[in-house]
Amino acid sequence: MDELLTPAEMGQADALAGNAQALMDAAGRAVARAVRLRYAPCPTLVLAGPGNNGGDGHVAAAYLRQAGWAVRVRAWNEASVAEVERAALVIDAIFGAGLARDITPEVAALLRAARRLVAVDVPSGLDGATGAVRGYAPQAELTVTFFRAKPGHYLYPGRGLCGELALRDIGLPATVLEEIKPQTWLNSPALWRLPARAPTAHKYAAGDVTVLCGTMPGAARLACAGARRAGAGMVTLAADAPFIPPEAGLIVCAEPLETLLRDARRRVWVCGPGLGKQAGEKLAQLLAAGRTVVADADALTAYTGTPEKLCGAAVITPHEGEFNRVFGPPRQDRLSAARAAARHTGAVTVLKGADTIIAAPDGRAAINANAPAYLASGGTGDVLAGLIAALLAQEMPAFEAACAAVWLHGAAASEAGPGMLAEDLPARLGPLMAALRKESWIEP
Structure with missing residues (x-):
């Protein structure tokens, strides 16, 4: 699993595999499992973005609730700094690795307010292709990503912001790599x-x-x-x-x-x-x-x-x-x-x-x-x-x-x-x- 996929290549992998809903369910379940392995149950806030990353966050919240966790989900454009500050744990599911613009000061303020943060895919604001920060990106304790890691997980400053990196299988077949033909690897x-x-x-x-x-x-x-x-x-x-x-x-x-x-x-x-x-x-x-x-x-x-x-x-x-x-x-x-x-x-x-x-x-x-x-x-x-x-x-x-x-x-x-x-x-x-x-x- 040493191939590193750019956000565009990861999107291609998702498209080749099909069944987007099954992939989102597997990703959300993987996030919930990774959170439960690392943390004791605590008041948790999921900040959900407008795309697939936000969908993963909603699914993760549902699985955590099934396990008895107190979890609230707030849309990224409706949450307040005070809500974030009150949460013992924040799951950042706002923006994924393919972010193409700097995040706004309002989103940055929400992320800064988190006491402890778990990132879905990448900390919001981190460019998954380059490891660069688009305006602002928070320090995560844990980052959960899927199928293959991205260059930005291993290139600084992104590498330092991801905290522990958990790479999880979500059912994507490795055969999609034959079509994608990745050109970047983790050296090993x-x-x-x-x-x-x-x-x-x-x-x-x-x-x-x-x-x-x-x-x-x-x-x-x-x-x-x-x-x-x-x-x-x-x-x-x-x-x-x-x-x-x-x-x-x-x-x-x-x-x-x-x-x-x-x-x-x-x-x-x-x-x-x-x-x-x-x-x-x-x-x-x-x-x-x-x-x-x-x-x-x-x-x-x-x-x-x-x-x-x-x-x-x-x-x-x-x-x-x-x-x-x-x-x-x-x-x-x-x-x-x-x-x-x-x-x-x-x-x-x-x-x-x-x-x-x-x-x-x-x-x-x-x-x-x-x-x-x-x-x-x-x-x-x-x-x-x-x-x-x-x-x-x-x-x-x-x-x-x-x-x-x-x-x-x-x-x-x-x-x-x-x-x-x-x-x-x-x-x-x-x-x-x-x-x-x-x-x-x-x-x-």
């Missing part, structure tokens, strides 16, 4: 399979990764650590001057880039972490040579306002500041902006953040939701760049490699726990990858 191991190493494989068969090193060698070393732990057979740090790194197994090479490019085995490169002002020139050389490149950090900043110069990269990994510099601000629709960047450059675009988006040039996109807040720490992006490169070197397709790397990165951070450093991540990749490979052999 269901989307990809890690490459397996043959028993007879040698180190070059497992892939060769070269990381360019510049004025800040620590960043490049972190990328190398990510690549080595993620299974690349050979990892080289290409530095301007030779030095002995503390890591015994890390190869350092000080030959000119032109010389290194003569070695056809050096297929996958990381360009940007700590590279400084030479990043743009070196990235151009790599792309001209037809190499598979993960472009990060300084390699992105070097092309401020000229995203076309990134064409030819396999994966680009901007955080929001870098994205703004290269492509312009994504404003309230980061998902569409990431897709547009991928389309424009031909590179899988990893728009990093609390809700990292991985977008492919063909329109596919995944939203990542497993990364803890303490992953926002210096150097973690360098580890991610190396991790992506290692999976590319092992011949994973670019979109799947980026999705897998982002998920593993988040999972490693969760394993490391609060107070983690970027240096803590690589060592946790091996056990995570081993567990995933073991599970992938289990037949359903």
Whole structure:
């Protein structure tokens, strides 16, 4: 159930399934059941809107009454702030995920008055396609949605406003997805399979990764650590001057880039972490040579306002500041902006953040939701760049490699726990990858 449906696609699913009344009854029953599981009976007010969401609210109220709850239903344009304030629990069934306009100040005042709030589908005012707030959206303790979640449930600020997300089956057949053909997913191991190493494989068969090193060698070393732990057979740090790194197994090479490019085995490169002002020139050389490149950090900043110069990269990994510099601000629709960047450059675009988006040039996109807040720490992006490169070197397709790397990165951070450093991540990749490979052999 990792597909994410836009509000329009969810409407299409409802239409394909037919029997709207049965679906509304199932949705209302699901809301009532979710409320009863979380709360003790209490005076409850259902704020009902004019559409299907309001209908779901009416049905939920009926099921709660059958269970002995004291429930009142008020139309959204007839309720008063005082009524909302008196209710111990408010069920927000005013507007669903497809809201196309900002909510009015009057509706906002009602929602602000709620002490505890359960949202049907989304908190009213939340755009289900983008996670953006249309004027105002309340903080829900629980959001109950149906069949498939929506991008706005996982994109901030929507993700933070939904509270606990309860996804419930209401009888819609999964076969409707064959007609809809969704292009957005919640990132998870269901989307990809890690490459397996043959028993007879040698180190070059497992892939060769070269990381360019510049004025800040620590960043490049972190990328190398990510690549080595993620299974690349050979990892080289290409530095301007030779030095002995503390890591015994890390190869350092000080030959000119032109010389290194003569070695056809050096297929996958990381360009940007700590590279400084030479990043743009070196990235151009790599792309001209037809190499598979993960472009990060300084390699992105070097092309401020000229995203076309990134064409030819396999994966680009901007955080929001870098994205703004290269492509312009994504404003309230980061998902569409990431897709547009991928389309424009031909590179899988990893728009990093609390809700990292991985977008492919063909329109596919995944939203990542497993990364803890303490992953926002210096150097973690360098580890991610190396991790992506290692999976590319092992011949994973670019979109799947980026999705897998982002998920593993988040999972490693969760394993490391609060107070983690970027240096803590690589060592946790091996056990995570081993567990995933073991599970992938289990037949359903």
